[in-house]
Amino acid sequence: MDNRPLGIFDSGIGGLTVVRALHELMPHERLIYLGDTARVPYGNKSADTIIRYSREISNFLLSKDVKGIVVACNTASAYALDTLKAELQVPVFGVIEPGVSAALAATRNNRVGIIGTIGTIKSEAYQSALKKQQPELEIIAHATPLLVPLIEEDWLSHSATRAILEEYLWQFRLMKIDTLVLACTHYPLLKPTLTNLLGHNIELVDSAESCARFVRDALAKTNQLSDANDESSIEVYLTDMPVHFKKVGERFLRKKLHKVDLVSVDGLSSTQRR
Amino acid sequence: MDNRPLGIFDSGIGGLTVVRALHELMPHERLIYLGDTARVPYGNKSADTIIRYSREISNFLLSKDVKGIVVACNTASAYALDTLKAELQVPVFGVIEPGVSAALAATRNNRVGIIGTIGTIKSEAYQSALKKQQPELEIIAHATPLLVPLIEEDWLSHSATRAILEEYLWQFRLMKIDTLVLACTHYPLLKPTLTNLLGHNIELVDSAESCARFVRDALAKTNQLSDANDESSIEVYLTDMPVHFKKVGERFLRKKLHKVDLVSVDGLSSTQRR
Known part of the structure; x- marks a missing residue:
């Protein structure tokens, strides 16, 4: 000990x-x-x-x-x-390795989405770690830089937040992902709004947990x-x-x-x- | 020279x-x-x-x-x-003294609004400079921290930007301001959207100009x-x-x-x- x-x-x-x-x-x-x-x-x-x-x-x-x-x-x-x-x-x-493992354990259709800051998405750290462990995975990653300031403003379920999330999320719906990695430690606070918008068929991977x-x-x-x-x-x-x-x-x-x-x-x- | x-x-x-x-x-x-x-x-x-x-x-x-x-x-x-x-x-x-002078020159009803970052608004620099020169001025100042990331995302006339601005601006309408100081150097890029939302009866003071x-x-x-x-x-x-x-x-x-x-x-x- x-x-x-x-x-x-x-x-x-x-x-x-x-x-x-x-x-x-x-x-x-x-x-x-x-x-x-x-x-x-x-x-x-x-x-x-x-x-x-x-x-x-x-x-x-x-x-x-x-x-x-x-x-x-x-x-x-x-x-x-x-x-x-x-x-x-x-x-x-x-926070990346645990998030990647959780995403791989969660997905059933091998279509995984990732949202994070510009730096995180651009680094391709999640994308390459996921691909390395599961080469046939389809990954759609999108930088969502507006979410941190929205969360810090405490506008967690504001109509503007919903409009911004709709704009950010439509591509994920189109791709029929079943798992979305919240690749930013701020994002867990948005989980209720995200679940509300995406429904329960898309699993949210909370990188903090x-x-x-x-x-x-x-x-x-x-x-x-x-x-x-x-x-x-x-x-x-x-x-x-x-x-x-x-x-x-x-x-x-x-x-x-x-x-x-x-x-x-x-x-x-x-x-x-x- | x-x-x-x-x-x-x-x-x-x-x-x-x-x-x-x-x-x-x-x-x-x-x-x-x-x-x-x-x-x-x-x-x-x-x-x-x-x-x-x-x-x-x-x-x-x-x-x-x-x-x-x-x-x-x-x-x-x-x-x-x-x-x-x-x-x-x-x-x-x-940028403050020029903005203050421009606002005082612009207002006819002595009701002036100010938007800026949390730090600028909290410093009360604009508020006290305006009051010092025109003690009877009515001032309403509001921090608008979401605008910088929206501008950097180039969502200048996006519906989410309009929803956020509506939320930020209703108090100014209620107060019947005739002049709005854009107390952040990012904000001039939002002037067309702001004019569109506020109409031409509210003068926008562009701190850059x-x-x-x-x-x-x-x-x-x-x-x-x-x-x-x-x-x-x-x-x-x-x-x-x-x-x-x-x-x-x-x-x-x-x-x-x-x-x-x-x-x-x-x-x-x-x-x-x-």
């Missing part, structure tokens, strides 16, 4: 849906989250920039003595995961789950304090946020590893 | 509408633009962070020997303009206009290369982009002033 905390990071607040899923599945694990809100979003940044940011944040989390790092950001998982896995001494988990299950199984296998008995703490660090953070963050986490600490970007890049 | 270039900066690509307006008004001025695309958007960042970024970028522009700096970003104008004016040896222009006129008048007054005869160059620097930049940038600039250079954020912060 290993009672050190788990580190989780995202470009912003979206990764809090992964924190929520981890906490619901493993309430005894201490979780330390860093949201890089000073430099959000990563979705429109270059690969080099994203790798540099991810390395800085991982060093910050390692300075907190984490036993593993969850890259709770699809863009960073797409561009930086291999680098982090090669460089770090602790296990590193992304599939990631949490993947991490739990991996920690169990290496005997690294915590044996604490009490419900554990969630520590949240941000590189900048967004307006309305408490309200929006609690919506993502589905829990009260008791303590949020700021860490400067300069502080991040000068953090020494333990 | 002063034939040195003018420096212009914004958090991202929106300030290119100011570059366009400056170029249309003063085709003989050399223009050097820096878009801080690696750290966009500024709208949800803290004042300290925005001041730090603005200082770094100004030093970069000064290293190019500019005769003046245009802060073509409403958020940076709101938070960083006074600091830059106090610290720099060249004239510094923002009013800023360009303000800069021209100021340079004329100090005899600092260029006396070059040929159409001058526009140099564009970005801190990160966004996907589809060329297409989106040319839409903002209404001109072909011939050369775009990358400058790293680290490069910015280490630039020495001349």
Whole structure:
């Protein structure tokens, strides 16, 4: 057993849906989250920039003595995961592999849709991982950059949100997909509206939930789950304090946020590893 | 006369509408633009962070020997303009003062609306500048964070855009404003749709155009206009290369982009002033 905390990071607040899923599945694990809100979003940044940011944040989390790092950001998982896995001494988990496995387990007709930020879709990380495991899969991937700001505005079932989703989704209907991968950690909040629009015949793959299950199984296998008995703490660090953070963050986490600490970007890049 | 270039900066690509307006008004001025695309958007960042970024970028522009700096970003104008004016040896222009003057000149019933990013509206920079000059003004200000991603998606007259604008604009109709300040450099691209929704009785104040006129008048007054005869160059620097930049940038600039250079954020912060 290993009672050190788990580190989780995202470009912003979206990764809090992964924190929520981890906490619901493993309430005894201490979780330390860093949201890089000073430099959000990563979705429109270059690969080099994203790798540099991810390395800085991982060093910050390692300075907190984490036993593993969850890259709770699809863009960073797409561009930086291999680098982090090669460089770090602790296990590193992304959101893509779990989402890909869940999609392959869910589809019956081998037609899978993917929605995500421009960066995630353009990286083709999901597309190539899916194709690698199931070459005959038909995949339709579409960047849906309006969904993050709609979710942060809390317009989850607004008529404009429905109009935008209709525009984004018609191609998926035409292709008769039976599985839609939500390849962005913000998107789980749109699940009720998506189900309402798509019906129950299209399975939604929630990358936060599939990631949490993947991490739990991996920690169990290496005997690294915590044996604490009490419900554990969630520590949240941000590189900048967004307006309305408490309200929006609690919506993502589905829990009260008791303590949020700021860490400067300069502080991040000068953090020494333990 | 002063034939040195003018420096212009914004958090991202929106300030290119100011570059366009400056170029249309003063085709003989050399223009050097820096878009801080690696750290966009500024709208949800803290004042300290925005001041730090603005200082770094100004030093970069000064290293190019500019005769003046245009802060073509409403958020940076709101938070960083006074600091830059106090610290720099060249004239510094923002987008707020020109927009405020244009709004006061336009309104007949003294009811003025303002739309902008969360940061710009929350800063109350427009509201307090308007009130200071015209205490009896009725002002209604509303943050409209969905408009930037809609514009960058090029959904300028999409039904979803119209639905979102309807939601954002009903309060302005109710208040019977006769002037609406577009307090974000992206918004000029929405002018046709806004006019279509609001009718011709509500005057739209385009902060890019009013800023360009303000800069021209100021340079004329100090005899600092260029006396070059040929159409001058526009140099564009970005801190990160966004996907589809060329297409989106040319839409903002209404001109072909011939050369775009990358400058790293680290490069910015280490630039020495001349």
